[in-house]
Amino acid sequence: MNSIPDLRVILIDDNDIDLLLHERLISIQQISRTILAFSNANKALEFLSSNITLPHIPPTVILLDIQMPEMDGFEFLRSFDSYPKKIKNQCYIIMVSSSLDFGDISRTNANPLVIRLLKKPLQPKELKEVIEGIFKEQ
Numbered sequence: 001m002n003s004i005p006d007l008r009v010i011l012i013d014d015n016d017i018d019l020l021l022h023e024r025l026i027s028i029q030q031i032s033r034t035i036l037a038f039s040n041a042n043k044a045l046e047f048l049s050s051n052i053t054l055p056h057i058p059p060t061v062i063l064l065d066i067q068m069p070e071m072d073g074f075e076f077l078r079s080f081d082s083y084p085k086k087i088k089n090q091c092y093i094i095m096v097s098s099s100l101d102f103g104d105i106s107r108t109n110a111n112p113l114v115i116r117l118l119k120k121p122l123q124p125k126e127l128k129e130v131i132e133g134i135f136k137e138q
Contacts, residue, residue: 007032010044013039022037049083065096092131
């Protein structure tokens, strides 16, 4: 992971305990030093849209919970899909869910914005491997 020092991770989850656990996991695994946690998907979208004017957008891994009140993970994806290519090309979305029902799995697999679906609680080794896999080709 040392080849991407400016990698940032954005966590989007309505469960504060999951946010805290995932933040600690990312720190302990030394995946990123920049971790932004949002308990509301709309706030995360606002943050990402404020990045549109940045000259350089750091590679960003988004860990997105599927089941949330107000705006769920799939609604987030629909909104995010309208963002400029400049932002979408720098964001790598990993969906996370505690219940992997067949409908969620097929909807996730059908969405080109999503790289992978991981089951909560996240497993440190699995998360690190998925993130390293994203950046191997680059």
